[in-house]
Structure formats: structure tokens, C-alpha cells
Amino acid sequence: MPSIVDPSVAAQPASYAVLESAEPASRPLLQSSRKAGGRPNWGPMFGIIGIHLAALLAFWPAMFTWKALLTALALQAVCGMGITIGFHRLLTHRSFRCSKGLEYILTLLGCLNLQGGPIKWTATHRLHHQHSDDEQDPHSPRHGFFWSHVLWCFTYDPSFDDYDQYSRYAKDLARDRGQVFFERTTVYWQFVLAAALYLWGGWPCVIWGIFVRLVYVYHATWFVNSASHTWGYRTYETSDVSRNLWWVALLSFGEGWHNNHHAFPRSARHGLQRWEVDVSWLVIRALSAVGLVRDVHLPDNARA
Numbered sequence: 589m590p591s592i593v594d595p596s597v598a599a600q601p602a603s604y605a606v607l608e609s610a611e612p613a614s615r616p617l618l619q620s621s622r623k624a625g626g627r628p629n630w631g632p633m634f635g636i637i638g639i640h641l642a643a644l645l646a647f648w649p650a651m652f653t654w655k656a657l658l659t660a661l662a663l664q665a666v667c668g669m670g671i672t673i674g675f676h677r678l679l680t681h682r683s684f685r686c687s688k689g690l691e692y693i694l695t696l697l698g699c700l701n702l703q704g705g706p707i708k709w710t711a712t713h714r715l716h717h718q719h720s721d722d723e724q725d726p727h728s729p730r731h732g733f734f735w736s737h738v739l740w741c742f743t744y745d746p747s748f749d750d751y752d753q754y755s756r757y758a759k760d761l762a763r764d765r766g767q768v769f770f771e772r773t774t775v776y777w778q779f780v781l782a783a784a785l786y787l788w789g790g791w792p793c794v795i796w797g798i799f800v801r802l803v804y805v806y807h808a809t810w811f812v813n814s815a816s817h818t819w820g821y822r823t824y825e826t827s828d829v830s831r832n833l834w835w836v837a838l839l840s841f842g843e844g845w846h847n848n849h850h851a852f853p854r855s856a857r858h859g860l861q862r863w864e865v866d867v868s869w870l871v872i873r874a875l876s877a878v879g880l881v882r883d884v885h886l887p888d889n890a891r892a
């Protein structure tokens with residue numbers, strides 16, 4: 589697909605700098621320390637592998653019901669927005685403003701994707717934007733496709749993985765007692781949801797609503813880091829290797845328009861062309877239309 593460069597709007601990575609000023613000045617090289625001396629990060633490693641193994645139970649006929657499948661699809665539609673609209677476009681990039689109540693609802697939905705708490709997720713992603721595809725990028729495919737997809741989650745980084753270290757990259761959230769609460773309780777919400785699903789539809793709803801859903805949302809999110817920095821077309825000449833990839837955008841509610849996103853990190857809208865379907869943006873626009881969201885950032889700084 590040909591590149592389309594809109595000369596009327598220059599890429600504006602600098603517009604994000606205001607949120608990134610908290611970076612410590614001297615930080616050890618992340619990838620070097622991880623690959624050379626990083627030990628396994630046992631918790632995430634066992635958790636992620638265990639969730640994949642448990643999801644295999646979905647192939648057991650006794651664990652399939654239409655109710656369970658529909659429940660998982662509905663949960664994915666709602667909880668997935670917690671990552672794309674909540675953790676990513678709101679907490680990391682402050683692409684729009686909303687009430688504290690809605691922010692916490694989106695944060696809770698984000699926690700239900702079991703990708704770490706809001707503060708660590710935000711810190712990791714801000715680091716990715718600061719160091720996109722350079723030596724300190726937490727998950728660049730320049731250090732291996734599978735590294736960028738999942739292996740980085742399996743490796744403990746002594747310069748980043750403890751709260752005192754990573755919270756420096758999200759000081760705004762670390763000052764928010766509500767966000768600190770969600771950071772500390774992230775995992776427990778999954779057990780609350782699992783218990784509710786068991787009461788709702790027995791073990792089939794637990795298998796599909798927790799394990800199958802998590803496997804789906806893990807890979808949909810990881811493909812943004814791996815595939816959308818590897819395949820697809822580049823609309824904007826950013827300093828990284830980010831790309832726009834349609835199938836990742838479909839899997840991840842619009843996050844696959846990743847070259848657009850690196851060019852305009854603070855834009856609430858990632859799909860910028862007519863064919864670049866961005867479900868998260870459609871939801872943000874709807875929330876804006878009913879007054880739940882305001883001050884929406886777009887590439888041309890227009891108000892939505």
C-alpha cells in the first residue's frame with residue numbers, strides 16, 4: 589500500500605514531551621542488562637504460560653457453551669477498552685480529559701486484562717515512546733521479534749522492574765492514591781471477576797471469560813509491539829520503525845495504526861485515513877458526544 593503523507597500536518601513527537609520530562613537522567617542500558625544479566629521474571633513467566641495452558645481447556649467439549657463464548661466476547665469488548673482507551677490513550681498519553689470516576693472505571697477495566705498495574709503499564713509505554721526502537725526500548729523487534737512480542741515480559745530488568753524505579757516514569761499517576769490502589773490490587777480483580785463468572789455460568793464461563801479472553805488480549809496487545817514495528821506501511825517518517833498494520837488494528841480496536849500513533853502520540857485518534865478503522869476512537873468520539881469526555885487531542889489540535 590502506498591505511503592500517504594499529509595504535508596499540512598508535520599509529525600509532532602515533541603507534543604508528547606511534556607509528559608515525559610520525568611525520565612531519570614542516567615539510566616543503565618536496558619536491553620544490554622536484560623539480555624546479558626537479566627534473570628527470569630518468574631511471576632509473569634509462570635502466569636502467562638499457565639494462562640495459555642489453562643486456555644487449552646476450551647477445546648474440551650464439556651467446557652464449551654454458547655453462553656460462555658458470548659460472555660467472553662462481551663467481556664473482551666468492554667475490558668479491551670480499558671487497555672486501549674484507559675491505560676494507553678488516557679493514562680499514558682492524556683489524549684483526552686474525563687472525570688476521575690470515569691478514569692477509575694477505565695483503569696479497573698484495564699486491570700482486568702492482567703497486563704500489570706496502570707502505573708507500570710504506563711511507565712513501560714512511555715519508555716517505549718521515549719526510546720522507540722533504540723537500545724533502551726523495552727520491546728523493540730530490533731532485538732528480536734519474539735523478544736518484542738513476549739520474551740521481554742519474561743525477563744527481570746533490575747533497572748526498571750521495581751516500583752521505586754518504574755514509578756519515576758509515571759509520577760503523575762504515582763501521586764494519585766486511586767491509581768496506586770489499582771497498581772497494588774491489579775491481580776485481585778481477576779479473582780473477583782473469575783468468581784462472578786463461576787456464579788454466572790460455571791467453569792465454562794471461567795475458562796472462556798478469563799483464560800481464552802486473556803490469551804486473545806495478550807497477543808492482540810503484543811502484536812502492536814512486535815508486528816506493528818515489523819510489517820505494514822509507513823505514512824509518516826518517524827524516527828522509529830513503527831508501521832500501520834490493518835489486521836493488528838482489527839484485533840486491537842485500532843491500536844495497529846501504530847505509525848500514525850508514533851507520529852502523533854497524543855492524538856486520541858489513531859486511524860487517520862477513511863479506511864483506517866479505529867474502534868477505540870469511535871468510542872472516544874461517542875463518549876465526547878454525550879459529554880463524558882472533553883479536550884480531545886487530534887493531530888491538527890482540533891477539538892473533537
Ligand SMILES: [Zn+2]
Pocket residue numbers: 716720812813817830846850
Ligand atoms: Zn511503538
Ligand SMILES: [Zn+2]
Pocket residue numbers: 676680681713717849853
Ligand atoms: Zn502510545
